[in-house]
Amino acid sequence: MSVGIIGTKLGMTQVFDEAGVAIPVTVIQAGPCTITQVKTKQTDGYSAIQVGYGEVKPKALNKPLLGHLAKSSAPALRHLQEYRIDNSESEYTLGQQIKADIFSAGQTVDVIGTSIGRGFAGNQKRNNFGRGPMSHGSKNHRAPGSIGAGTTPGRVYPGKRMAGRLGGTRVTIRQLTVVRVDPERNLILIKGSVPGKPGNLVDIVPAKVVGKKS
Numbered sequence: 001m002s003v004g005i006i007g008t009k010l011g012m013t014q015v016f017d018e019a020g021v022a023i024p025v026t027v028i029q030a031g032p033c034t035i036t037q038v039k040t041k042q043t044d045g046y047s048a049i050q051v052g053y054g055e056v057k058p059k060a061l062n063k064p065l066l067g068h069l070a071k072s073s074a075p076a077l078r079h080l081q082e083y084r085i086d087n088s089e090s091e092y093t094l095g096q097q098i099k100a101d102i103f104s105a106g107q108t109v110d111v112i113g114t115s116i117g118r119g120f121a122g123n124q125k126r127n128n129f130g131r132g133p134m135s136h137g138s139k140n141h142r143a144p145g146s147i148g149a150g151t152t153p154g155r156v157y158p159g160k161r162m163a164g165r166l167g168g169t170r171v172t173i174r175q176l177t178v179v180r181v182d183p184e185r186n187l188i189l190i191k192g193s194v195p196g197k198p199g200n201l202v203d204i205v206p207a208k209v210v211g212k213k214s
Contacts, residue, residue, distance in 0.1 A: 003083045004205030005030045005098055006053035007188065009113065011198045015179060015189060025179050025189040028202060030100040032186060034074040038094055039082075048084045049092050052077030054201075079201060101183040108207035110174045113195035117168035127161045171195040175207050 007030035014022045037050035058066060058076045069077060072094045085092070103109065123129040123144050132140030144163065148156050173194055180189040194202055 002206040003049065003085060003092075003098065003102065004081075004109075004203060005100065005102060006033055006051065006079055006081050007031060007100075007202055007204060008054075009194060009196050009198055009200050009202050010187075012193065023179055023191055024193075025191055026194045028188045028190060028194070028204065030103075030186055030188045030204060031098055033081075033098045034072065034077065035092055035094060035096045035098065036069055036072045036074050036077070036080065038092055046084065047086065048082050050080055050082045051098055052080050054078035081203060083205070099183060100181055100186045100188050103178050103181055103188060103204070103206075105178055105180055107178045108175050109178060109190065110172055110205050110207050111176055111190065111194040111202055112170065112172045112205070113200055113202040115167045115169055115171045115195045116197050118166040120164065121166035122163045123161065126163060126166045129161075 007028040010027040010029055012024060012026050014024050016022055031053065033051040033053045035049050036052045039046065039048040039050070041047055052069065052074055054077055055075050056078045060078070061069075061076050066076060069075070074095065118125070122142055124131055124142055129144075131142050132138055134141060147160055147162065173192075176194070177191040178188060179191050181187070182189075188204065190204075196202060
């Protein structure tokens with residue numbers, strides 16, 4: 001995996017290309033992130049870097065975490081994320097800053113975030129089920145229908161699609177295009193929507209092509 005960046009979803013807007021076509025984009029405050037740990041095969045068994053994001057007051061963190069961050073002279077950072085790297089990628093050093101300029105316009109990325117929680121939802125909303133007849137006399141408007149036979153098997157099979165909590169899960173949106181990068185303000189504009197509501201934490205990494213070694 002190539003190195004990515006942690007950011008905060010700010011919201012959505014639109015920009016115009018050279019032809020005057022409106023492009024819906026999500027604005028993400030990406031970084032700056034501080035490298036808080038460099039892992040190598042000799043010391044940890046694999047090569048990776050750990051980055052931190054989201055500066056907070058020191059009293060918001062416990063002493064072990066503050067001691068870990070002090071090794072890289074990093075401030076108190078709320079969120080830590082690890083990215084695997086190749087052995088050849090040895091240009092990363094402890095305390096180095098990773099900013100939005102690691103990405104460029106036209107590049108494809110994968111964005112990982114927590115989807116918006118919708119609370120308890122029925123089958124129509126949660127699983128895209130059809131509803132029953134709405135005419136007079138029908139008592140099957142939004143009922144789930146049969147959930148299994150009675151005597152055999154006499155139970156509901158695991159994984160049966162039913163009503164329950166919707167959203168609030170980790171979601172990855174793949175192959176999104178970077179429309180614009182503002183290095184001065186550490187902003188990345190990505191075409192389309194990304195998981196979560198404004199203010200949510202997101203993880204942006206170079207797009208991974210299925211079947212291709214990164």
